[in-house]
Amino acid sequence: MIVKDRVIKYGDNIDTDVIIPARYLNTADSKELALHCFEDLDTDFKEKVKERKIIVAGSNFGCGSSREHAPLSIKESGVKAVIAVSFARIFFRNAINIGLPVIASAQASESLKDGDEIEIDFSSGIIRNTSSGDVFKVNPLPDFIQKIIKSGGYINYIRENRGK
Amino acid sequence: MTKETKPQTIAQKIIAHHCSRDYVSEGEIVEASVDLVLVNDITAPIAIEEFKKIGTGKVFDREKIAMVPDHFAPNKDIKSAQQCRVMREFAREYDIKNYFEVGSMGIEHALLPEMGLVLPGDLVIGADSHTCTYGALGAASTGVGSTDAAVAMATGKLWFMVPRTIKFVYDGDLKKWVTGKDLILYTIGLVGVDGALYKSMEFSGPAVSSLSMDSRFTMSNMAIEAGGKFGIFDVDDKTEEYLRDRTDRSYRQFSSGHDVEYEKIYDIDCSNIELQVAAPHLPSNTKNAKDVKNVKIDQVIIGSCTNGRIEDLGIAAEILRGKKVNKNIRTIVIPATQKIYLEALKRGYIEIFINSGCAVSTPTCGPCLGGHMGVLTSGERAVSTTNRNFVGRMGHPDSEVYLSGPAVAAASAVAGRIAIPEEVM
Numbered sequence: 001m002i003v004k005d006r007v008i009k010y011g012d013n014i015d016t017d018v019i020i021p022a023r024y025l026n027t028a029d030s031k032e033l034a035l036h037c038f039e040d041l042d043t044d045f046k047e048k049v050k051e052r053k054i055i056v057a058g059s060n061f062g063c064g065s066s067r068e069h070a071p072l073s074i075k076e077s078g079v080k081a082v083i084a085v086s087f088a089r090i091f092f093r094n095a096i097n098i099g100l101p102v103i104a105s106a107q108a109s110e111s112l113k114d115g116d117e118i119e120i121d122f123s124s125g126i127i128r129n130t131s132s133g134d135v136f137k138v139n140p141l142p143d144f145i146q147k148i149i150k151s152g153g154y155i156n157y158i159r160e161n162r163g164k
Numbered sequence: 165m166t167k168e169t170k171p172q173t174i175a176q177k178i179i180a181h182h183c184s185r186d187y188v189s190e191g192e193i194v195e196a197s198v199d200l201v202l203v204n205d206i207t208a209p210i211a212i213e214e215f216k217k218i219g220t221g222k223v224f225d226r227e228k229i230a231m232v233p234d235h236f237a238p239n240k241d242i243k244s245a246q247q248c249r250v251m252r253e254f255a256r257e258y259d260i261k262n263y264f265e266v267g268s269m270g271i272e273h274a275l276l277p278e279m280g281l282v283l284p285g286d287l288v289i290g291a292d293s294h295t296c297t298y299g300a301l302g303a304a305s306t307g308v309g310s311t312d313a314a315v316a317m318a319t320g321k322l323w324f325m326v327p328r329t330i331k332f333v334y335d336g337d338l339k340k341w342v343t344g345k346d347l348i349l350y351t352i353g354l355v356g357v358d359g360a361l362y363k364s365m366e367f368s369g370p371a372v373s374s375l376s377m378d379s380r381f382t383m384s385n386m387a388i389e390a391g392g393k394f395g396i397f398d399v400d401d402k403t404e405e406y407l408r409d410r411t412d413r414s415y416r417q418f419s420s421g422h423d424v425e426y427e428k429i430y431d432i433d434c435s436n437i438e439l440q441v442a443a444p445h446l447p448s449n450t451k452n453a454k455d456v457k458n459v460k461i462d463q464v465i466i467g468s469c470t471n472g473r474i475e476d477l478g479i480a481a482e483i484l485r486g487k488k489v490n491k492n493i494r495t496i497v498i499p500a501t502q503k504i505y506l507e508a509l510k511r512g513y514i515e516i517f518i519n520s521g522c523a524v525s526t527p528t529c530g531p532c533l534g535g536h537m538g539v540l541t542s543g544e545r546a547v548s549t550t551n552r553n554f555v556g557r558m559g560h561p562d563s564e565v566y567l568s569g570p571a572v573a574a575a576s577a578v579a580g581r582i583a584i585p586e587e588v589m
Contacts, residue, residue, distance in 0.1 A: 013357055013446065017554040021561075022533035026236055026243035028209040040561040060358035060391060064554060065533075066293040068210050068309035089362050089393055090293055094309035144193045144323060154311050155217050158319065162218075 001122045003080045003101070004130075005053040009114040012058035014041065016065040016091065020073045033069050034076035049077050054120070056112045057084040062091025071095040081120055083127065085109045096145055097154035103127070108136040171421025173329040174396050175364035178304040178418055182287040190328045198228075200281060201316040202290030204272055205233040205244065207309070208251040211291055214314035223258050224320030230262040230281060230290075231255050232272040235529045240536035270501025270527045273297035273385060273469035278501055280410030284399045284417050289316055294469050294551065296392065299384035300377060301407070302399040302417060304364075307388060327393045328427040329364040329420070330355075334371035336435035341585050343479070344379025345471055345549065345569030347371075347432075348386045349440040353450030354430065361391030363427060366420060368398060371434045377406045378475035382569075385470045386551050389447040439584055441547070442567040445555050453572045456582050463546040464495040464577040465558075466570055467525075468532045471549035472500030474507050476570040481513035483574035483585050484520040490580030495522040496531065496538045522577070534559040547576040 018041040020033055027033065038045040055074070061084035062070060071094045074082065081101040095102040101122065108127045111134055112118060119128045125138040140146070151157035172180065172187065180188040182196035203211050208231060215223075223229055231251050236244035255263035262281060269275070273294050276282050284302035288295065293307035308322070316322045332351060352359070365387045372380065380397050387395025397403070399417045407415075438452040466472075466480050477499060489495040497517045499505035505527065508514050517524050531538030532550040540546055540563035548558065553565035566582060575583040 015552075015554040017533075017552070017557050018561075021556050022206075022535055023539075023559075025206045025533075025535075026241060026247060028213065028247070040556040060361065063357060063391065064293065064552060066291055066295075066307040066309050067206065068291075068311060069206075071309075072210075086358065086361060088358070088391060090307050090309060090388075093312060097309060097311040142193055142325075154315060155214050158218055158315055162220075162319075 002119060003054070004119045005080055006051060007054050007056045007112050007114060007116045007118060008048050008052045009112065010041065010055065010057040013060045013063055014057050015063045016067050016070040019062065019070040020067065025067060025069055030072045030076040033073035037073040037077045049079065052115070053078055053080045054118060055079055055082045056109055057082065058109065059085040061087050063088035066090045068094045068098065071098055071100045075100040083108055083112070096148055099153040103138055105136055105138045108138070111136070171423045173364060173420045173424050174366065174418050175304055175327055175329055175394055178285055178287055179324055179326050181285065181416065188326045190326050192326045193323055194326065195321050195323050196287055197321050198289050198316050199286040200228050200230060200288045201313055202230045202232070202272060202276065202292065202295060203251070203313050204235050204292055205237055205248045205251055206235045207291035207313065208254070209247050210310035211313040211317065212250060212254050214311050215317050218314065218318045220318040223317050226259050227261045228320070229260050229317055230276055231260055232264050232269055232275060233266060234269055234271050234527065235533065236535050237269065237528060238266045238526065268502060271469045271472055271529055274472055274500035274504065277301060277381065278503055280407065283407065283411060283413060283415035284403065285415050289313065289322055293388045294385050296387045296395045297381050297385040297469060299387065299394050299396040300380035301403060302397060304394050304396065306393050325362070327362055327364045329366050330360050331366045331368060331426045331429045332432060333369035333429060334367070334432050334434050335369050336371055336433045338371065338434050339438065341439055341479070341571040342437055343569050344375055344382040346437055346440040347434065348383040349442050349447070349450045349567065350437050351432065352386065352390045352448045355390050357389060357446050357448045358391040360387065363392055364394040364396060365390065365392040366396050372397065373400060376475050377402055378473040381473065382470055386447065389551060439569065439572050441572060441582060442553055444553050444564040444566065447551065447553060447567060453568060453582060453584050459566065459582045460545065461547050461576060461581055462493055462544040463538060463540065464493060464573050465531050465538055465546060465548040465550060466573050467498030467500060468529065468550040469500065470551040471570055472498055472504065474504050476549060477504070477508045477513050478511070479570040480574040481516045483571060483589065484578065485516050487520055487578050487588065489521040489577040492580050493577065494538070495577040496525060497522045498525045498537070499527060501527055531558060533557065547573050547582060549573050
C-alpha cells in the first residue's frame with residue numbers, strides 16, 4: 001500500500017482529551033466524533049484535513065485515555081496515517097486494531113514539516129519526503145501486528161483465524 | 165543459563181502463567197488468557213458492536229466480564245442514557261454476572277477490588293486506561309480499547325507484548341499528610357509522562373510496605389500517567405488482609421526473581437518528598453504544594469478512581485472538621501463506591517463534609533473527565549484528587565486542573581487557593 005499526501009504537524013504528548021474531548025463521548029458514532037476531532041488543540045484541523053491527510057507528531061502521541069473514539073475520530077476525519085516519534089501503548093493498539101496506519105519513526109517525525117508532501121510505502125517501510133527528497137526507512141512491525149493490519153483490523157483477523 | 169531458569173519479572177511470570185508456559189521473553193508477543201474483562205458506559209457500546217461482528221454468539225465466560233456504568237452515570241443526558249441502555253441490555257441478554265446498576269455501582273477501579281473480583285496473579289484487561297489500578301493487588305492489569313475488550317469478551321484471550329520492567333524502590337519515612345498520591349506524582353515528575361512507556365512499573369521498598377492498600381491503589385492507578393502498562397506491588401500481609409472475606413477463589417502469588425535485569429532502577433527517598441501538586445497541563449508537571457500557594461481556585465474535587473477511597477475521605481474529613489470551605493469555591497466530594505460512602509457515613513465524615521459546605525455525590529467518574537457533576541467553564545481552575553490535568557480535561561479548554569492528594573485538596577478548599585494542611589489547621 002502506498003499513501004501520498006501532505007503533512008499536518010503537531011507536537012509532543014498529544015493526549016486523547018484533545019484528540020476527542022470527553023464531552024463528546026456520549027456517542028459511539030464515528031461520524032459525529034469526527035466533527036470534534038482535535039477541537040481543543042487546533043480549531044483549524046477540519047479545514048486543514050481537507051488538503052492534508054497525514055499527521056506527524058512528537059513523542060507519546062495518544063497518551064491518556066483508552067477511548068477508541070480517539071483513533072476512530074482521526075480515521076473518520078479522513079487521515080490516512082499518523083507518524084510520530086512514539087505512541088502511547090493503548091492508542092497504538094487501538095489504531096492497529098481499527099486499521100488506522102501508525103508509524104513510529106523519530107527520524108521522520110523530527111524532520112518532516114507542516115505542509116510537506118510525503119509518500120509512505122507500507123510494504124517496503126519507506127517514507128519519502130517528495131518536497132525535499134529526504135528518505136526515511138522505518139523498522140518493520142512485529143509479524144503478528146502485520147497480520148492484523150493485513151486482515152484490515154483485529155476483528156477481521158479473529159474472524160479469519162477463529163477455529164484454526 | 166537456559167531460558168527456563170532465566171529469572172523473570174512479576175510481569176513475565178504472570179503472562180507466562182496465562183499462556184501455559186514457563187517462560188516468556190521481554191518484547192515477545194503472546195496470546196494469553198485473561199481472568200477478567202472490564203467495560204464501562206463509554207467503552208462498552210463500541211465493544212458490543214465489535215463483539216457482535218466476531219459472531220461467536222456468546223461470551224467466553226459470563227462470570228469473568230464486569231460492566232460498570234460509572235462515567236456518565238447516573239445518566240447525565242439522553243445520549244448517555246442510551247449508551248448505558250446498550251450496556252444494560254447486553255448484560256441482560258448475555259446474563260453477565262458482574263453488571264452493576266446505579267445504586268450498587270461504584271467507580272470501577274474502586275469497585276472491582278472491593279468486590280473481590282481481582283486477585284494476585286490475575287491477568288486483567290479493561291477498556292479503561294486506569295485498569296492498571298489492580299497492580300496494587302499483585303495482578304497484571306492494564307487498559308485496552310473497546311476492540312480488544314470485544315475480542316476478550318468473545319474468546320477470553322488477547323495478544324500482549326511482554327513488557328520490560330522498571331523498578332522503583334521507595335525508602336525513608338513519609339512526612340505528615342503525605343500519601344501514595346504524593347509518591348506517584350513525585351515519581352511521574354521524575355520520569356515524565358512517557359518515562360515508563362510500554363513498561364511494567366514495579367513498586368517496592370520499605371516505604372511501600374508501610375503504605376495502606378488505599379495508597380497502593382492510588383499509585384498503581386497512575387502508572388498509566390507515566391505511560392506504564394502495569395504498576396505492580398508485591399503481595400504482603402496487607403494485601404492478604406485486604407483480600408480476607410472478599411473472595412474464596414484461590415490465587416497464585418508471583419514475585420520477580422532476585423537476579424532479574426531491570427531496564428532501570430530508581431531509588432527514591434520518601435523522607436524528602438513534600439506534598440505534591442501537578443500543575444497544568446501534564447501529570448508530570450509536579451511541584452511542591454507549598455511552592456504554589458498563591459494560585460487561586462474555583463473548585464475542589466475529592467474523589468475518583470485515584471482518591472475516592474476511605475483513607476482519602478478520612479484525611480479530607482480530618483482537615484475539614486469544624487471548618488467551612490471557602491465561600492468563593494465549590495467543593496465536591498464523591499465517595500468512589502456505595503460501600504465507601506456508607507463507611508464514611510458511619511465514621512461521621514459525610515456529616516463533616518456537609519457541615520463544612522461540601523456537596524457530596526453518589527459515585528461517578530463525572531467531573532474527572534469533564535462529564536458532569538463539576539464541569540469547569542472558561543478561565544476556571546480546580547484542585548482535584550483525580551489523575552489527569554490535560555487541556556480541557558475537566559471542561560472548557562481554557563480551564564485548568566491542579567492534581568493533588570486529599571490533604572492538599574481539603575486544605576485548598578478551606579483556603580480558596582492552593583494550600584497545605586498546616587495553613588488551615
